[in-house]
Each structure stands twice: as structure tokens, then as C-alpha cells.
Amino acid sequence: MDQQKAWKVREEVCETAKKMSNTGLTAGTWGNISGRIDEEYMVVTPSGMNYEKMTPDQMAIVNMETLEWVGPHKPSIEVPLHRKIYLSRPEIGGIVHTHSQAALTVACARKEIPAISEDQVQILGGSIRCSAYVKAGSQELADSVEKALEGRMGALMANHGAVALGRNVDEALTAAVLVEKTARIYLDVQAIGGAVRIPEEDCAYYHKFFLERYRRLDDDRAGKGGRK
Ligand SMILES: [Zn+2]
Secondary structure, three states: OOHHHHHHHHHHHHHHHHHHHHOOOOOOOOOEEEEEOOOOEEEEOEOOOOHHHOOHHHOEEEEOOOOOEEOOOOEOOOHHHHHHHHHHOOOOOEEEEEOOHHHHHHHHOOOOEOOOOHHHHHHHOOOEOEEOOOOOOOHHHHHHHHHHOOOOOEEEEOOOEEEEEEOOHHHHHHHHHHHHHHHHHHHHHHHHOOOOOOOHHHHHHHHHHHHHHHHHHHHHHOOOOOOO
16 A cells, blocks of 8 residues: 555545535535545545544444455444445545535435436536335445446435545535535425436436546646646
């Protein structure tokens, strides 16, 4: 494991956890965040700890093969969920799990949020599906959420909350904000007759545009040039 990268990811996960708490996406110690170090290791926030007081050295480093972990505190019970996503989606570098209010409201009704706003489809890839209801922390939950996430960067978890993905931890937080915002719009739009969906082909176009635009920005930052 690259120790420098491991430290950088611990800092990113800790900083994003504080931001998540400040944006009101979660209350108390609910929710959890992770970041990928490489194909074998991930960093996960500790279980039941106040986000405001968290420091990077308190983050747990988890081996995705053996589930052995190192750190001063036990990682979140949702380790199987984070592990499942990293193993099946090699492009994913960060995951944010919240119990944010509007997303949880829709998740309690176990409904899929259709593709209704352009920022939603751009970042999340289309509709926001809802996983089946299974116990928190279980492998069955991880399997069901991974299925709901197919081709998407966000999903609802029945009667539980939401999960959002990104190519890095910061992008995953943006996706989590979008899941919550879209759920709020979905709830509000019912009052004026319900939303009109964006066509499927437009969803694919917008999401591709987002992924390519930000890949170009990353390439530029890394001095690789890239298309202008
Ligand atoms: Zn949870």
C-alpha cells in the first residue's frame, strides 16, 4: 500500500465527513463515508463517532479481501456495502452514505425517483432507484444496493437512507447533495401535478458530458493536456 496515498485518502474522508455534517445531510453520528486507496484497501469512517471531532488518524483502513482493518476505532457497520461497490465498480473512488431527510422520506415509500432534473441526470446518470429492504450492515443489503446503483451514481436504500458515489470522495459528496435535492424536488412537484420525465437518451447524453468534462479537467490539472 502506498502510505502517502493512504494518508491523503484518510484526510479526504475526514474532511468530507465534516462537510457532510455541516451541509445538514446527516445528524449526530449517522451515515458513513469511504475512499478507495487502491484495488485492495479502502478508508472508512469509524463507527458512532461525532464528525466534528474526527481526525484523519482515527479513520480505519480496511482490507477489502479479508475485511481486516487497522486504526484506533472499529469502522462503520456498512463496510460490506462500501466493499461491494469498490469491488464491482473500479471507476469509483469515494462513497457517501446518508440518512438525509427528503431521500429517507422517499426511501420509506420505497419509490424510484424518475429522471426529473438536468443536474440529477448529469451527475447521477438518470432515475434514482430504491434497493430492497434488508437489515443494515448485511451482505444482502450490499448486494441489493449495488444492483440499484447499476449505471448510476446514487440510489435510495429502503426505509434507511441513500448512497452516493464519485470518482473521488469530494465528487461523492456532490452526488449525495444531488440525491437529497432531487428527492426534495420530487416531493414538492407532487403538489403541482407531478414531474414530467426527461427522455432516456438525454439522460445518457448529459451524464456522458459530465463524466468527460471532469475527466478533461483532471487531465489538465495533472498536466496531461486533454481535449479542450
Ligand atoms: Zn445507514
